[in-house]
Amino acid sequence: MERRESGPDSLVVFTTGGRRLEGPLPDPYATGDRVTELRLDGRAHRQAARLMAALDVPHGAAFAAELDDSTASLALSRAGQPREDLDDAPKAGWQWEQRVVDGHPYHPNCRSRPGFSVAEQLAYAPEHRPLVELGTVAVPAGECLLTGAWPDRLRDGDRLLIPVHPWQAEHVLKAGAGRGPSGPGFTAHPLMALRTLAPAEGGPHVKTALSTRLTSSVRDISGRSVETAAVLSDFAQVLCERLDGRLHVTRTLGAVTAHSPDLAAVLREPPDTCAGPGERVLPVAALAGTAAVRSAAWRGEFARLVLSVCLEVLDLGVALEAHGQNLLVVLSPDGNPVRLVYRDLGDIRISPARLAAHGLPVPAVSGRQITDDVTALRRKVFGSAVAGALAATLGSARALGEALAQPVSPVPTADSEALAREPIPVKALTLMRLSPGVPGDQWAELPHPAAGPRDRG
Known part of the structure; x- marks a missing residue:
């Protein structure tokens, strides 16, 4: 794109080829x-795919x-959804998660599930509220990499039973040289x-390998993530001790791989265990439908909690990817936000220099998770917690600007x-999908939400 013009109610973008959008x-x-x-060269377009083709x-x-x-x-996700009030009697954690119908709030492919038929979406997607039958593959323990503990119910003598998603079993394990499920299964x-699924009988949540691209990335489980799962989980508990109970990071109880990203699983502590009597734990992505969010006082309290925790953790040396899926909030019996819960440490960033300045140990991990680059650390936090979790919950630049204007700690x-x-x-999500040869994240900048409408245009 070459240049932009904005009026009081419209935005015009001129492409490098001279076209007008x-x-x-x-x-x-x-x-x-x-x-x-949207109008391209004066012609109205009402379908995103046709507009992209025309560009x-x-x-x-x-x-x-x-x-x-x-x-x-997305249309399938929305079809037939019951009209329910999120402020009904407390629900189980998995029920809160299944209330999020529209997917990623900012991704152009918010509900893209390549490789899934309509029948498979109805059978496996959370917003359709199915029960999924997970199979298991029995692998000799000596042929696996295991960190943490593996429960007896997922063992068969000297073999480990690795939970497998049925889509993975049908499309990847059976189609390749891998092994199909043969051990006992369970519903979730x-x-x-x-x-990631919550077993119907309770217990740890199960993260399975699912070797397809959902939104931006292929969702398998790398050997490196299994190798570092216990180390990062233990480190996170040390970090939480500095937050006076305002943050809990769900523990990784066990992780295993048959030395293949297509056959691996992680067992994780359920967020519900962080709730006290009468409290509810729900993902931040589910908040937008609650009556509490419509209260300015509630929004201010929630924003202070998120910003104070994420900024304090960043100052200590860890950048959380605190978007609406990874970040959960504990609500008191009367609906007030009291604590945060974070899950999935796989994509955090860790600053050895910041940790050392606070007398905290540096976990034994390496690679892209370790960086002292200030820009990389801030992008991780601001792009997820602010442009993601807070913006999607508060719903407008005005509300977000008001939240960012309030002091969140006594010492800036x-x-x-x-x-x-x-x-x-923010992640340049459309650019990333248009740049298939460019690895990793690409970034853009949005005007500060306190800027006026013309500045934002």
């Missing part, structure tokens, strides 16, 4: 707005097909992540000062 002036932090039409950009045809798939999948409720840090005045980093 026009639409309503956007609020980049709003999730409730519905844009029904004729590199890799646009493949992306247009993904948009069509996501649109159809799919959670927001689809490949360089990170909190940057958050108060600098543009907000």
Whole structure:
């Protein structure tokens, strides 16, 4: 794109080829707005895939097909949803997770599930509320990498029973040279992540390998993540001791791989265990439908909790990827946010220099998780907790700007000062889908939510 012009109610973008794209002036932090039409060279477009095809950009045809798939999948997700009040009697954690119908609030392919038929989506996707039958593959313990503990119920003599998602069994293990399920199975409720499930009989949540791309990435389980699972889990408990009970990180109880990302599993402590009497634990992504969020006082209290915890943890040396799926909130019996719960340590960033400054040990991990780069650390936190969890919950630039304007700690840090005045980093999710040869994340910057509408345009 070459240049932009904005009026009081519209935004015009001119491409490098001289084409004119026009639409309503956007609020980049709003999730409730519905844009029904954009105009390209004066012609109205009401379907995202057709607009992308008409723009004729590199890799646009493949992306247009993904948009069509996501649109159809989203329509399927919304079809037949019961009209329920999220503020009814407390529900089990998996029920809260299955209330999130629309998927990723900002991803253009928010419900894209390539490789899943309609029947498979109905059978496995959480918003359709199925019971999923997980199989197990028996593998000799000597042929596995295991960290943490593995329960007796998932053992058969000297063999480990690795839980397998039925989609994985049908499309990957049976299709390749791997092994199909042969051991005893169990039923489970799919959670927001689809490949992570809560056993119907209770107990640890089970993260399974699911070797397909959901939104941006292929969701397998790497050997490295199994290798570091226990180390990171133990480290997180040490970190939480510095937060005076305001944060709990769910423990990784065990992780195993048959030395293949296609055949691996992780057992994780359920977030529900963090709730006291009368309390509820729900993913932040489920908050947008609750009556409490409509209260300005509640929004302010929630924002202070999220910002104070995430900024304090960042100052200590850990950047959490605290988006609406990884971040959960504990609500008191009267509905007030009292604590946070975080799950899935696989994509955090760790700063050895910051940890050392606070007398904290550096966990024995390496690779992309370790960095002292301030930009990388802030992008991880600001792009997930602020542009993700908070923005999607609060629903507008105005509400987010008000949240960022309030003090969250008695002593400002360089990170909190940057958050108060600098543009907000976000993953450039559309660019990432249009750049198939570029590995890793790509980033853009959004105007600070305190900026006026013309500045945001």
